[in-house]
Amino acid sequence: MAVRNLYDVLEIPRGASAAEVRKAYKRLARKYHPDLNPGDSAAEERFKELSEAHAILSDPEQKKRYDTTGTVGPRPGGGPRVDFTGFDFDAGPTSGGFQDLLDAFLHTAQSRENQGPRPGEDLVFPLSLTLQEAFTGKRARIAVRHTVACGGCRGEGRLPHKRSRSCSSCGGSGKVGLSRGPFSFARTCPACGGSGKDPGEPCRACGGAGSAETVETVEVSIPPGVDTGSRVRVKGKGQAGRFGGPPGDLYIETHILDDPTYRREGPNLRVKVPITVTEAVLGARIDVPTLGGGARLKIPPGTSSGQVFRLRERGMPSLRGGTAGDLLVEVTIWTPPVVDERSKDLLREFARLNPENPRPYTGAEKG
Secondary structure, three states: OOOOOHHHHOOOOOOOOHHHHHHHHHHHHHHHOHHHOOOOHHHHHHHHHHHHHHHHHOOHHHHHHHHHHOOOOOOOOOOOOEEOOOOOOOOOOOOOOOHHHHHHHHOOOOOOOOOOOEOOOOEEEEEEEOHHHHHHOEEEEEEEEEEEEOOOOOOOOEEOOOOOOEOOOOOOOOEEEEEEOOEEEEEEOOOOOOOOEOOOEEOOOOOOOOEEEEEEEEEEEEOOOOOOOOEEEEOOOOOOOEOOOOOOOEEEEEEEOOOOOEEEEOOEEEEEEEEEHHHHHHOEEEEEOOOOOOEEEEEOOOOOOOOEEEEOOOOOOOOOOOOOOOEEEEEEEEOOOOOOHHHHHHHHHHHHHOOOOOOHHHOOOOO
16 A cells, blocks of 8 residues: 555545545445455455545545655554444435445345434325316315324334333444444444334334325315416325324315316416407497406497407406406407398498508509
8 A cells, every 4th residue: 555646546636635535435435345346356455445545535634744745654543444433425426326335235225214203295186177166266075095193103103112211222322333344334223213212012003104094085275366287285184294293285286177268378368259340340338258257348449350458357366365367358350141132232332432451462553
């Protein structure tokens, strides 16, 4: 080790920062760890070099001495021993995460590490509504499949002893250790979840899960004005919490069906209303449909087909209690089927008396 440049060992440039040293060590340690290369003496030797280089360059005083003189003084303790207790193995953008390395040589599955009560997950339930239901609001009864806390153990998964006593696995410390080669590891005790107390016997009612699945009928009030993607929260009707934690929430996510009469444009509604030629020319007052009942609209003389009129606050209600949207009325001129000669004569007379050309581009002489 003394004849090799420590930065070369970690494959980083001389004078690299502490963060670069840490990142390089994680990457290479995962590659050359003996437990991931069983029987490979070269990998084992390389891993020892990496551990020694990291131990020196991660220590500010020794790194400063090495960067200045190129040498390292004597290290106390008679040899390298790395303690990973409290070390953040997943910090940094390393591929795969260093926790994978720990799992590889500890050979353990993910344990029941309890750092106190944990809230349950939220649930999302889709609900389709007509535009009329979105306008007026609706009370809906829905069947929700979710988990609830076990009544026997109150969601703990275990039945605690009547007398408080220390966990037999960790002796009350809440942590268990493991030494392997130059490494010393400490992890949360899987038996007590880090509490240090005897967790008791698994609950027979739920098999230790702390929860049970059920189907519950929930009544929910959908407020007026919801749109596609709106969410209504029902507190406490999500998945059960873990280890005595509170349950999650249920979110009703609304989807508004297409309407044959109205088109929604944000808070506004658009509707097409036909008018006669006479109403368009002379003007009129016509009835207009709205989701909240009928309304009267004044059509001024000379109205063109496609013209849009606005009825204030006759659109969708506001979810936040503000001003409602508007109703946009687009008029289209309806052409009657003229079949009798008298009507045709009157239209010809009308055209003679009103010779306006609505297509001015056709007035130029043809070439």
